Amino acid sequence: MARRCELTGKAVQSGNNVSHANNKTRRRFLPNLCNVTLLSDALGSSIKLRVSAHALRSVEHRGGLDKFLMKARDGELSSRALTVKRQVKKKLTEAQA
Numbered sequence: 458m459a460r461r462c463e464l465t466g467k468a469v470q471s472g473n474n475v476s477h478a479n480n481k482t483r484r485r486f487l488p489n490l491c492n493v494t495l496l497s498d499a500l501g502s503s504i505k506l507r508v509s510a511h512a513l514r515s516v517e518h519r520g521g522l523d524k525f526l527m528k529a530r531d532g533e534l535s536s537r538a539l540t541v542k543r544q545v546k547k548k549l550t551e552a553q554a
Contacts, residue, residue: 460487462509463535464516464525495522497541499548504541523549 461468467488473481489510494503498521508516516525526534526542527549534542 460490461535462488462490462512463506463538464508464512464529464533466533467509467511497522497545499523499545499552500541506538 459468469488470486472484472486474484475481490507491510491513492505492507493513494505495516496503504522516522519525519528522541523545526538526545529538529542531539531542
């Protein structure tokens with residue numbers, strides 16, 4: 458399983474540990490990933506995703522999972538999140554018609 462947020466695409470970054478003597482060694486910056494269950498209002502079900510803490514705050518700020526997915530770019534989303542987005546879009550267009 459990749460260390461990548463399923464909603465924002467945030468992944469591992471690399472950099473240097475710098476000592477007091479200015480010695481540099483490589484290190485990895487891992488994203489703060491959480492396994493969460495988010496509720497979809499349009500689908501009426503819950504979806505399990507692995508998202509970063511920052512993405513979780515963004516979902517709450519935008520007003521829920523459905524609104525977040527509608528605004529998100531497809532390139533950032535994982536394949537699981539893309540299928541949920543398509544399902545939500547389909548339900549919303551059916552409700553409008």
